[in-house]
Amino acid sequence: MNTSEYTKVYYGNFILVTRVKDELEHLGIVPIVKDEGESQRLAGYASMNQGFQEVFVHNDELKQALEIVNRVKSEMEATS
Template structure:
């Protein structure tokens, strides 16, 4: 994944990342989920990031994605 084409837009646990990912997909944005902890586990290494994932979106969709992410984050904050 080229860092010039994609930008990390969200980081969190599996449940929160899934919520944000679903909202992005509903808007026609296909995010990439990166799970370093799972990759390390599968390779046989211990991981401090177990359960945490990162979401990346293509730079062309960044502005649209950030509007959605900010809305979802706001909804999650008011729900707690």
């Protein structure tokens, strides 16, 4: 059973995560960005996922956040 109050809504490189984060914040959603690679580096360990980050949002804002993430992903795919 998952008792976390936060859910991961996106995973990607720093630039893409920044774009998603900015869009969420623009609508009043405060995301949490988790960077395992940086945490491992600071602890003195090698990291396989350097530069990749995860974006989490509170479960109360999950539906709206997923809509934003999907829109941003569609926009990024259209410009690729």
